[in-house]
Amino acid sequence: MIGLLKSQPSRPSPLSELCSALPSLPLRLQEVGRFVAANDYDATTRSMRDLAAEAGADPAAFTRLAKALGYSGWDQLRAALTEARRPSQASPFSGRAKGRRYGPDSDVALINAKLEAEAAGLARISAVSIADAAKALHAARRIWIAGFRSCRSVAELLNYELRLFRPDRVQLVGGSGPEDLDLGAFHAGEAVVVIGFAPYSRASVLSARAAHGAGATLIAIADSPAAPMTEGADHVLLYEAAASPGFFPSLTGAIAIAQSLAAVTFSLGGASTRKRLRETEVRLAATSQYVAEKG
Structure with a gap:
């Protein structure tokens, strides 16, 4: 027995x-x-x-x-x-809401607290770390960007901004099919940006491991230095996801990092990137992608 x-x-x-x-x-x-x-x-x-x-x-x-x-x-x-600080795997979002009051009497207070937390978190992002990572993006032969589930929006934003001036050398992991097809395509001399926060998606961790294994430059945009996608990373760009109140972790810092990476990478490209950006704008105008403003 x-x-x-x-x-x-x-x-x-x-x-x-x-x-x-x-x-x-x-x-x-x-x-x-x-x-x-x-x-x-x-x-x-x-x-x-x-x-x-x-x-x-x-x-x-x-x-x-x-x-x-x-x-x-x-x-x-x-x-x-x-x-x-890691959320429960069973209730990563509803668990954040426990003990918090919601309703007409607390909505403005919640919004103010969230805005204050977001501003404080942005102030703690390392500009030096972003600048160093942008140099790696500028030097890379090809840039891969991996973000899944809610982080897909951040990945798509960075992909869009970089492709405005590097249209042939930026690719979204899983953008044209299952992401595992792209994981075997990473090479040394390329850069892979992986974005995530707890609870971490399996696809983001696999992307980071594939990048490290291929000898590509790995740039992790994560909420913690202990995040699994930071293992072996050449650059770790930290943002605060859990400090802001609300049922869902914050992506404000990740978006700020992504846009800063794009801005500095563009600046490092000098005249050639400005020329490619103007060429992209001409193509967009020719296909009438924007609504004409009335005078």
């Missing part, structure tokens, strides 16, 4: 552990702990050195804080914080 196994008690969330431990910590670690608790998203996306500079603390204090909570070091605590 097989006996029933006792279920192991689940470990409390890292933020709960942190808040419970604060009173017993030394004063300096309390300050660092309160900073982490108030900036848990930044704690999962920024380096320990950057966090320490903003908190006005020694980087080693973050390691001491993690060890005081029972973790081997800061990397393990950050991994736990990242995992805690």
Whole structure:
């Protein structure tokens, strides 16, 4: 007869552990702990050195804080914080709505909170990282763009903007058929942009792995440095998807990154890209793609 196994008690969330431990910590670690608790998203996306500079603390204090909570070091605590932010696979969207009030009395407050969160998230996007990634796009022989499910809209936007001045060297993964047909077409010297947020689509992860395996330059636009499509990435461009209130994660940061990539790639092309853009505009005008404005 097989006996029933006792279920192991689940470990409390890292933020709960942190808040419970604060009173017993030394004063300096309390300050660092309160900073982490108030900036848990930044704690999962920024380096320990950057966090320490903003908190006005020694980087080693973050390691001491993690060890005081029972973790081997800061990397393990950050991994736990990242995992805690992942939505449930069974209810990735409705789970975000729990505990939030909706209705006539709260609609304006929700909108204001969302707009404030979006603005704060945009301010934390790294312009330097985008500029470096744009240089890789400029140098690439061909650019592939992979975005699926809700991220398809971001991929299509980036594909459209780049094709305005690089019409023959940009391709949407899965744009002309099943995406798995394109995954075997990646080559070294090309760039693959993969866009995603938790819960991550299988197609986006497979695209990233295929790009890395082919030796192509992998650019991941993701909500976390621990996102599966960032493994082996040459450039990781982070945006905040979960910080904004609402039932659905935010794509505002991803769109801003995509448009910034297109703008800088165009700028790097100089006179030749301006010439191709004008040629594209002539073709669009010749086929009357836009409504003529009345004088």
